[in-house]
Amino acid sequence: xxxxxxxxxxxxxxxxxxxxxxxxxxxxxxxxxxxxxxxxxxxxxxxxxxxxxxxxxxxxxxxxxxxxxxxxxxxxxxxxxxxxxxxxxxxxxxxxxxxxxxxxxxxxxxxxxxxxxxxxxxxxxxxxxxxxxxxxxxxxxxxxxxxxxxxxxxxxxxxxxxxxxxxxxxxxxxxxxxxxxxxxxxxxxxxxxxxxxxxxxxxxxxxxxxxxxxxxxxxxxxxxxxxxxxxxxxxxxxxxxxxxxxxxxxxx
Amino acid sequence: xxxxxxxxxxxxxxxxxxxxxxxxxxxxxxxxxxxxxxxxxxxxxxxxxxxxxxxxxxxxxxxxxxxxxxxxxxxxxxxxxxxxxxxxxxxxxxxxxxxxxxxxxxxxxxxxxxxxxxxxxxxxxxxxxxxxxxxxxxxxxxxxxxxxxxxxxxxxxxxxxxxxxxxxxxxxxxxxxxxxxxxxxxxxxxxxxxxxxxxxxxxxxxxxxxxxxxxxxxxxxxxxxxxxxxxxxxxxxxxxxxxxxxxxxxxxxxxxxxxxxxxxxxxxxxxxxxxxxxxxxxxxxxxxxxxxxxxxxxxxxxxxxxxxxxxxxxxxxxxxxxxxxxxxxxxxxxxxxxxxxxxxxxxxxxxxxxxxxxxxxxxxxxxxxxxxxxxxxxxxxxxxxxxxxx
Numbered sequence: 001x002x003x004x005x006x007x008x009x010x011x012x013x014x015x016x017x018x019x020x021x022x023x024x025x026x027x028x029x030x031x032x033x034x035x036x037x038x039x040x041x042x043x044x045x046x047x048x049x050x051x052x053x054x055x056x057x058x059x060x061x062x063x064x065x066x067x068x069x070x071x072x073x074x075x076x077x078x079x080x081x082x083x084x085x086x087x088x089x090x091x092x093x094x095x096x097x098x099x100x101x102x103x104x105x106x107x108x109x110x111x112x113x114x115x116x117x118x119x120x121x122x123x124x125x126x127x128x129x130x131x132x133x134x135x136x137x138x139x140x141x142x143x144x145x146x147x148x149x150x151x152x153x154x155x156x157x158x159x160x161x162x163x164x165x166x167x168x169x170x171x172x173x174x175x176x177x178x179x180x181x182x183x184x185x186x187x188x189x190x191x192x193x194x195x196x197x198x199x200x201x202x203x204x205x206x207x208x209x210x211x212x213x214x215x216x217x218x219x220x221x222x223x224x225x226x227x228x229x230x231x232x233x234x235x236x237x238x239x240x241x242x243x244x245x246x247x248x249x250x251x252x
Numbered sequence: 253x254x255x256x257x258x259x260x261x262x263x264x265x266x267x268x269x270x271x272x273x274x275x276x277x278x279x280x281x282x283x284x285x286x287x288x289x290x291x292x293x294x295x296x297x298x299x300x301x302x303x304x305x306x307x308x309x310x311x312x313x314x315x316x317x318x319x320x321x322x323x324x325x326x327x328x329x330x331x332x333x334x335x336x337x338x339x340x341x342x343x344x345x346x347x348x349x350x351x352x353x354x355x356x357x358x359x360x361x362x363x364x365x366x367x368x369x370x371x372x373x374x375x376x377x378x379x380x381x382x383x384x385x386x387x388x389x390x391x392x393x394x395x396x397x398x399x400x401x402x403x404x405x406x407x408x409x410x411x412x413x414x415x416x417x418x419x420x421x422x423x424x425x426x427x428x429x430x431x432x433x434x435x436x437x438x439x440x441x442x443x444x445x446x447x448x449x450x451x452x453x454x455x456x457x458x459x460x461x462x463x464x465x466x467x468x469x470x471x472x473x474x475x476x477x478x479x480x481x482x483x484x485x486x487x488x489x490x491x492x493x494x495x496x497x498x499x500x501x502x503x504x505x506x507x508x509x510x511x512x513x514x515x516x517x518x519x520x521x522x523x524x525x526x527x528x529x530x531x532x533x534x535x536x537x538x539x540x541x542x543x544x545x546x547x548x549x550x551x552x553x554x555x556x557x558x559x560x561x562x563x564x565x566x567x568x569x570x571x572x573x574x575x576x577x578x579x580x581x582x583x584x585x586x587x588x589x590x591x592x593x594x595x596x597x598x599x600x601x602x603x604x605x606x607x608x609x610x611x612x613x614x615x616x617x618x619x620x621x622x623x624x625x626x627x628x629x630x631x632x633x634x635x636x637x638x639x640x641x642x
Contacts, residue, residue, distance in 0.1 A: 110323050116363060165419045189423035190416065221411050221423070223359040 029140035029156055032175070044069050047234035048079075053121045054225045062119055063232075073245040084119065088250045096125060099250035106250055121227040122196070122219040126167065137164040138171070145177070148184060149200075152177040168195065179203070179210045194220050201228075207236045255544060259551040262524075263559070269520065270556065276516045277560030277613065280509045282568035284609050287502060289572065289599035290580070295495040296600050297435075299488055304377040305436045309468035310483040312336060312476055317350075317462055319438070325352050325365065329417075329460045335474035336464050344470045346373035347461035349451050353414035355426070355444065357402050365443040366414055368451030375467050378439065382430035383447045390450055392426040395440025399431045406431055412444070417456035424454065513613065514620045517553050521624040524549065532628055533636025546625045553621020557614050575599050 044067070051062045062084055068074045076089040086101035096109040114126040134140075138158035146153050156173040160166045169190040173182045181203060187196040202214040211231060218226030243249055263270045317328035332340070332347055339345035349368040354361055369376075371383040383391045390412065394404055404410075406428050413423040426444065434440050452458050466473065473481060525532070535545055579596035 117361070160420060163418070167415070167419065167421055169420050169422070189413065189421045191422055191424050193411070193423040195413070195421060195423060219361070221356040221359065221413070222361050 029142045030135065032142075032154070032156065032180070033135040033138070033140050033158075042068070042070075042236045044238045044240040045234060045236050046238045046240065048232040050230040050232055051119070051121060052228040052230070053119070054227075055120060056223070060120065067238075067240050067244050069240055069245060075244050075249060078119075090245065090247065090250055092245060097247060097250060104251075106247060122217050122222065122224070123227060127196075134158060134171075137161055137166045143172075146174060148174045151179075151183060153183060176210075181210045181212070196220060197226075204231075206234055209236070255548050255551060259548055259555055262548075263552050263555050266524075270559075273516050273520055273556050274560045274563050277513055277557060277617070278564035278568070280513050281560060281564040281609065281613060282571065284506055284509060284613075285568070285601060285606055286572060286575070286599065287505070288499075288605050288609065289576070289601045290597060291495055291499050291502065292602065292605060293576075293598050293600035294498075295492065297598065298491045298495070301434070301436050302438075302488060302491065303468070303484065305434050306376065306439050307465065307482075307484060307487040308375050309466045309470055310473075310481060311487065312345075312464040312466065312479040312481050314462055315478045315480060322352070325350060325462075328462045329455075329457050330462075330478060331459055332461050332464065333476040333479060335476050336479065339466065339470065339474070340464070343374060344467040345464050346370050346375040347448065347464045349448055349455070349457060349460060350462040351414055351451060351455055351457075353412055356411040356413070357404055357408070358410070360402075362402065363442075366412065366451060367439075367443055367445050368448035369445055370448045375465050378432055378434060378445075379430050380445070383445065390424050390426045390446055390454075391429040393430040393432055393445040394428060395432045395434050395443075397437065397440045398443065399428075401441070404428055404431075412446075414455065416454070422454060510613070510616055514616060517556065517617055517620045518624060520556075521549060521553060521621055524552070525624060525627060529631070529636045532631060533633045533638075536631070536633040537637060542629050542631075545628050546622070549625040549628065550618065550622045553617055554614070556621075557617040561610060572599070572601060576601065 046065070046067050048063065048065050051064070053060045053062065060081065062081065063079045064076050065079060066074060066076045072093055074089075074091045078084040078087040078089075088099045090097045090099075096114070097106055098109055099106050109125050114124065116124060118125055118127070137160060139161055141157045141159070143155045143157045146155055153174040153176055156171075156175055158171040158173070160169050168187040170188040170192070172186040172188070174184040175182050181200070183200050185198045186194055187198075189195050197218045197220055198215060199218075200212045200215040202212070203210050204213040205211070211234065214228065214230045216226045216228050218224075314328055314330040316324055318324045329349060329351075336345060336347075340347060346369065351366045351368075353364055353366040355364050356362075369378075369380050369383070371380050373380055379393065382393055392412070398404065408428045409425050410428075411423055412426040413421060416422055426446070432440070432445070439445075448461075452460060464479070532545055535548075536542065576599050579598040582597050
């Protein structure tokens, strides 16, 4: 599911690819984050993804197509299963609307509704609303190096800058030293309690960048195996007409 | 007096027919009073419980707060104004901070409201003092319905997650120190109670509150800027409207019962006039004015009603008294009714309720007794003596 994919990409900075010959050892934490922020963003992207939700009553598979413009605007169209088909979701800045064809109603997701699960997954609507530009909102510290999934990784610890309005007070990344791809991210509450975890199982290369092909989003406070997201295809730097990011487009 | 004696003799002489009528009428008296008593008891109980556990003498709401609009909760927190702080210092008011959050009982996610209350408060009759449980970082109190629906037990721990004033997630283990026995859904379902100071600190909202509950004894309330006072009548309007709407729905049942009463009396009167036409003719031939004959028959109907009051009193008073004392068991789960309902319902019978019901039934009986008797006015005494009805 594309929305989750973009959220994960943005929230958890899963992708960094540098063609620069400079070794990362020469970079500070801030520079790595800036590279992440700079390199991650695409002027426009169109992707199709699959979200596999495993719950107590079985497994559900949801596919969707997503159009994204920068980090501020995304439009998601759910393609299957039949129950979700035709549902559309629009995010502009910090506002989120959802349209369901069954009721033919446009609902603004706000307040307590943001805390609800997105299509039954481990992600909530508010996860979808996260601002991905970490460099603006977090102080970063390289706490060491570890081998994770047989890849040499830097361990980055991010702490929210004073006064910054972010959802997660601190984050911990395991960043592939060679590909600059975060293979794992842990998200923590202000109290230090681990809340969510994102892990990549498979990566792929598109337009010279490394992207996660398959990854899992897990709310660690809940039971279950988490929500698996598979990127079926993605087109970067795509031209997307402005009308895609309007409430009128939700009813079309 | 003669008419009264005649009427009494006639109805007692009618035997089983009279007692059937009296039985039906007395049943209607008892049933209507009992049903009205249930509604009145339900209303009184709900109102008393709400005043005791939730609203006391009224509440100051910070501007924008609407408990029925979840979208307003996030931003509903303000510094407590000085005027209200003085009431709080005098222990005649208590602040409550309401924050949206999520709990994970048994690793299941559930959206809830977190309410912070001063453990030392004495304004609301809830066991907030249980929250003084110091050993636990965050003592939690939940209502019994909330506990039952989520399988929560005293001593259980679960993760509570919320966002602070900057929108940053925080999470901590909550420890259930008390299960609150309340029938008021507004302080029970979908919410947990924690110490106010803890919630203010954890949310980064020091000295802030969402609402301030004022004691019933307070007179001359201050005007707090940006805070809106909701008095008892305002806060009880919903429950009163709900009971009144149920009362309105019950009117249909009363109409059917009254129709039964009318039918019994009307039939009796029509039959009596037909069977007693020679008696009517004789009375008119002996000089009794038609109006007195009509009065006699109408009085017989009224006496049936009065007799029914006596019979209803014989078995109704003990039955109604018993239900008022012992209560009536109702559904185990009344949490979905939308207002405070106890598991046993105690009907309440007011003097106005009883006299009002009796008056309505008596007026109805008088009318339906009189209507068929009007035919007597058209009777020719000679024809009546011959047994003819013209």
